[in-house]
Amino acid sequence: MSPSTILTLLTNITRNTRFTLTTNYSTMSATKKTRTHPPYELLYWPSIPGRGEFIRLAFEASGVSYKDTSNESKDGINAVLACKADDLTIDSDGNPPAFAPPALRVPGEGKNGKALVLYQTPSILAYLGDKLGLAGEDEAEKHWILSHALTVLDLNNEVHDTHHPIAVGKYYEDQKEEALKKATDVRENRIPKFLGYFERILKGNEQGKGKYLVGGKLSYADTTLWHVLNGLKFAFPKEMEAREKEFTLIFETFYPSVQEENGLKEYLVSDRRQPYSMGIFRHYPELDRQ
Amino acid sequence: MSPSTILTLLTNITRNTRFTLTTNYSTMSATKKTRTHPPYELLYWPSIPGRGEFIRLAFEASGVSYKDTSNESKDGINAVLACKADDLTIDSDGNPPAFAPPALRVPGEGKNGKALVLYQTPSILAYLGDKLGLAGEDEAEKHWILSHALTVLDLNNEVHDTHHPIAVGKYYEDQKEEALKKATDVRENRIPKFLGYFERILKGNEQGKGKYLVGGKLSYADTTLWHVLNGLKFAFPKEMEAREKEFTLIFETFYPSVQEENGLKEYLVSDRRQPYSMGIFRHYPELDRQ
Numbered sequence: 035m036s037p038s039t040i041l042t043l044l045t046n047i048t049r050n051t052r053f054t055l056t057t058n059y060s061t062m063s064a065t066k067k068t069r070t071h072p073p074y075e076l077l078y079w080p081s082i083p084g085r086g087e088f089i090r091l092a093f094e095a096s097g098v099s100y101k102d103t104s105n106e107s108k109d110g111i112n113a114v115l116a117c118k119a120d121d122l123t124i125d126s127d128g129n130p131p132a133f134a135p136p137a138l139r140v141p142g143e144g145k146n147g148k149a150l151v152l153y154q155t156p157s158i159l160a161y162l163g164d165k166l167g168l169a170g171e172d173e174a175e176k177h178w179i180l181s182h183a184l185t186v187l188d189l190n191n192e193v194h195d196t197h198h199p200i201a202v203g204k205y206y207e208d209q210k211e212e213a214l215k216k217a218t219d220v221r222e223n224r225i226p227k228f229l230g231y232f233e234r235i236l237k238g239n240e241q242g243k244g245k246y247l248v249g250g251k252l253s254y255a256d257t258t259l260w261h262v263l264n265g266l267k268f269a270f271p272k273e274m275e276a277r278e279k280e281f282t283l284i285f286e287t288f289y290p291s292v293q294e295e296n297g298l299k300e301y302l303v304s305d306r307r308q309p310y311s312m313g314i315f316r317h318y319p320e321l322d323r324q
Numbered sequence: 325m326s327p328s329t330i331l332t333l334l335t336n337i338t339r340n341t342r343f344t345l346t347t348n349y350s351t352m353s354a355t356k357k358t359r360t361h362p363p364y365e366l367l368y369w370p371s372i373p374g375r376g377e378f379i380r381l382a383f384e385a386s387g388v389s390y391k392d393t394s395n396e397s398k399d400g401i402n403a404v405l406a407c408k409a410d411d412l413t414i415d416s417d418g419n420p421p422a423f424a425p426p427a428l429r430v431p432g433e434g435k436n437g438k439a440l441v442l443y444q445t446p447s448i449l450a451y452l453g454d455k456l457g458l459a460g461e462d463e464a465e466k467h468w469i470l471s472h473a474l475t476v477l478d479l480n481n482e483v484h485d486t487h488h489p490i491a492v493g494k495y496y497e498d499q500k501e502e503a504l505k506k507a508t509d510v511r512e513n514r515i516p517k518f519l520g521y522f523e524r525i526l527k528g529n530e531q532g533k534g535k536y537l538v539g540g541k542l543s544y545a546d547t548t549l550w551h552v553l554n555g556l557k558f559a560f561p562k563e564m565e566a567r568e569k570e571f572t573l574i575f576e577t578f579y580p581s582v583q584e585e586n587g588l589k590e591y592l593v594s595d596r597r598q599p600y601s602m603g604i605f606r607h608y609p610e611l612d613r614q
Binding site: 120131144153157160174180191195216219223224230231239 | 414419475489490492505528
């Protein structure tokens with residue numbers, strides 16, 4: 035059987051059945067784009083970007099509709115609390131509880147046609163990446179995209195720890211002294227290490243022309259990096275202003291380009307984009323470069 | 325076309341071509357098990373378990389051979405250093421650099437039949453999980469397994485931070501005061517939160533009979549959780565001895581069962597299993613329960 039015969043056959047199969055096929059053929063992505071999407075539900079805390087934002091950006095960039103449950107319905111918060119309830123061992127659809135939000139609920143895609151519930155930001159992004167066409171063109175790109183997104187999310191965690199280095203359950207005011215030490219290290223050593231890495235990735239990916247981390251089109255690694263850069267600019271404006279000159283591909287090409295992408299551009303000026311407040315990215319002037 | 329006809333067809337295709345198909349049919353796993361594996365190479369620091377251990381356990385549990393490059397060859401460390409070199413933008417096979425080890429090199433599976441190089445522990449586990457038959461029976465299980473592994477690796481990071489809460493680039497001795505505060509919070513609040521979560525997951529997964537987090541067979545979520553439990557027992561022996569009574573499914577069923585699994589049992593007593601020393605899990609008596 036020739037590759038093109040196999041491809042035609044597979045295309046017909048994917049069009050006519052419910053199960054998902056993923057292959058290394060980039061031409062398959064056309065099929066994925068046109069499929070009908072289930073009514074995705076994001077389960078996350080209301081009123082903050084938080085880790086839910088990485089999921090929102092994937093949906094907004096792909097133009098696929100989703101319900102931002104706790105922001106869109108009055109009692110939506112109950113669904114968030116329910117999926118992570120301390121006494122939950124398994125839900126009525128056969129899903130394990132979430133350790134913490136965000137979670138993604140996908141009606142019809144779980145066991146026996148019930149709702150599927152996934153948790154953990156990178157796992158949700160890996161799942162959605164395939165469905166939304168934001169996970170590259172082949173298996174290599176798919177895994178590089180996941181790896182880069184994981185690295186950005188590691189940076190996201192380190193930024194969170196600048197105001198909570200000792201205990202996530204305590205107030206910033208109870209760990210200010212340690213926070214200053216942690217923030218100093220993150221600003222002076224960790225941020226330049228991460229930015230230097232992504233500057234090199236952009237440089238190495240010629241096909242992306244500085245606009246994409248992997249290949250020649252937008253992926254969830256790009257939207258994830260964009261949001262952390264945006265959050266860093268909010269949290270550490272002086273530090274980032276100084277750093278921008280060091281990482282020109284990131285700040286002169288990648289950053290402005292991603293926020294002009296179809297879907298993202300409209301979203302970022304809409305009232306669906308939540309302002310930063312007391313979440314991961316917080317602006318404490320004393321933690322910024324002095 | 326009937327599902328069984330499609331299945332037969334797909335089975336023949338996967339046997340005869342190089343590209344990878346993943347479907348929701350659990351019966352496909354038999355095909356995956358019998359395929360010939362490429363000569364996998366783990367790129368990680370020598371002489372410590374570290375984050376490389378999560379990859380080693382996946383290989384050992386599945387009985388698939390791999391080269392532990394830096395431990396098996398005298399100049400293997402050079403390959404580890406090369407994949408993360410500070411001036412690398414793209415390697416000669418078209419792979420991006422690793423942000424940090426571990427990385428996985430898979431000859432023949434990259435772009436144009438060249439070597440594929442992946443980095444980030446969860447991304448490598450997601451890739452290998454499919455290939456080694458450690459990623460469940462369908463798409464729901466596959467994503468739950470990734471989600472649980474990510475949660476275990478979050479705990480792994482928090483345990484690392486008990487001795488390095490302020491700066492990863494400084495010595496423990498330079499942050500002992502903060503380490504004591506961090507370790508106290510992790511022991512008193514975070515470890516029981518994570519253990520309580522996994523106790524509930526084991527309880528909710530009736531098919532696993534307390535032995536598996538997802539479904540009725542071993543996954544890389546199980547091997548990953550097992551290693552962190554083992555590391556916690558080394559780092560905080562008094563704390564863990566006290567906690568064992570609270571989480572009986574984990575410590576009386578799951579933990580002893582996983583270490584008796586084929587492949588793991590032999591590995592854990594072999595000299596390939598590196599001892600804990602100055603890596604993620606360190607035994608500082610002053611940080612343990614007093």
